[in-house]
Amino acid sequence: MSQFLEISGLCAQIDADGQEKQILRGVDLSIPPGEVHVIMGPNGSGKSTLSYVLAGREDYEVTAGTATFHGQNLLAMEPEERAAAGLFLAFQSPIELPGVNNANFLRTAVNAVRRARGLEELDAVAFLKMAREAAKALSMAPDMLKRNVNVGFSGGEKKRNEVLQMTLLQPTFAILDETDSGLDVDALRIVAEGVNRLRAPTFSALVITHHQKLLDYLVPDRIHVMARGRIILSGGPELARQIDQEGYTKFLAEVA
Amino acid sequence: MPAVTQTREAVEKLGQSTYKWGFETDIEMDMAPKGLNEDIIRLISSRKEEPEWMLEWRLAAYKTWQAMTEPKWAKVGYPPIDYQDAHYYAAPLKKPGPKSLDEVDPELLRTYEKLGIPLHEQAMLAGVEVPEGERMPVAVDAVFDSVSVATTFRKTLEEAGVIFCPISEAVKEHPDLVRKYLGTVVPAGDNFFSALNSAVFTDGSFVYVPKGVRCPMELSTYFRINAKNTGQFERTLIVVEEGASVSYLEGCTAPMRDENQLHAAVVELVAMDDASIKYSTVQNWYPGDEDGRGGIYNFVTKRGICRGARSKISWTQVETGSAITWKYPSCILQGEGSVGEFYSVAVTNNRQQADTGTKMIHLGRNTRSTIIAKTISAGRSDSTYRGLVRVQPKASGARNFTQCDSLLIGDQCGAHTVPYIESRNMNARIEHEATTSKISEDQLFYCRQRGLSEEDAVGLIVNGFCRDVLKELPMEFAVEAQKLLQISLEGSVG
Structure with a gap:
């Protein structure tokens, strides 16, 4: 129970055109509070599937294993x-919600989780003040709160909007699925700073990335390499630099 | 707005998917025997103390109706209606006309309270000075079954020169105006249901806004069907003179019952030079149970004519109720540069069927029309958008833009779009866009990952889908409509 996030032997499959396709084949991962862990790995190794399964996407069927969060059975929760x-x-590809005002969406979401956490709901004025400040810290244009959720946003704007939502929802555990992809250097720094502002002894993150660049700003505690649906190797921050220089081939060969 | 707040609360209390407004008020009724014939029409006319011309008009309409057959072209199916098996007149027994709300049957007031539109609050509102910058008060002409029981705000309106009264009263007190306009936009013989309405209409509203007057408040009529087996045949006539304007709100609820109830209203709008009429409807008649039993049949003819140059008529409707909806609010754009608008949200769930849309008839030069229709189908319902855009030879420079979007929830419902486009002028420009989509799993999951329940997520997505229409509604209605959309779709997902 001392552990914060505990994943053990997690297997999951998806129904692809009537065929069951096994994607996660026994993931073991443990993240203590206050740490930032990174998952790297070749395309199709199951990184995004892991994030969806942890968040509860219904398309994936968990066939074995456990995942607990704050000691609760995560897999049994909506x-x-x-x-x-x-x-x-x-999200790696944030979803568009046509006609839904971004500020309204954010406030609905924030108040839904506040309600569930037994906190008082925020009124429109208090919320907007908070949202504007958070948006400003992410160098977002003020009109982004007025626009429809992700509709017509550039790739970079969508990613910033994800970090804005994260900031406002105040999670204790954040999964960032290639939040750095498609960002220029400045945007990357801003997004990383957004994550760093949340860092606290009670906040952990699981960062899925292909690039060392983001890690220069984020400074992770642990690096995990995922391949064929399992974590095949874990190490310190130096592992990411090694992969950046040498690629995955060497590590994959070692475990094969 | 206390009245509005209570309305909202009343709607919020509908926290479950079952229709909660299924209560019946126990009031003594004065009811005509079942059936339809000349004697019944004479009875209606005499109970309403109508002048001879009105009776003649009704009888002529009845003759026309007898020669007509029920239209069958709409994509709706229902068992045959026995027009002889209904009461065509029902009125609460009343003492000689209520002078004030104190004299109104308390039972009736309680019904309104259940509906969230307590008249006494509105009467209080009438006396309240409205501070600068606050919203305009709302005047309600309450139609209880067939007789308007109480009309508020009349004094304020009188001072502005606006007439807002039950049409039966207008027939007696403003016969020249009524005679001049009644049936000019929707002639009695226009269609089967308009002929029926013209023969037997019992009440409805009359609005007259004189030249240059901006109506000082939004006018509102709450309809409610109450007596068993009584068809409702509302008749509304709104005439807005040169340079004048009015915003009219119509909202409906009906109690639960087993028999199907026929509702065939006629609404006529007349706009002179530079006049503008905004007509908003939230329709929430009882839609029937999950198997479609007992819902309202709603056959409505609504039409406005932009007679004057630069006049404007705007229809906005949110249709969530009724078992059968057959309704095409239309604009005849006669005046040069006149503008017609139609904004519609139609929601069907369970076994509901809706065939609704509009007609934009461009007669004058440089006339413009906009049609935004949003259709949401869930359960095993069927929804059709049916719209006509017609440009006549003299309508040079006419323009139309039409957008029809359908949203499907589940895999057992249907959505259909049937646009008719007829252009007889080479200079006309007509655009039609249409989409059909489903609420995607991606969208639902995204919302739920952010902490929203599935139903809240559907509500949010649906309201987003309808935003272009909802933003056209007056503020009070918009809030109510948003709630209604969500309530109407409860249980449709998952």
């Missing part, structure tokens, strides 16, 4: 319950 419990997923 997606919104996981959100209320403090889990946040920054």
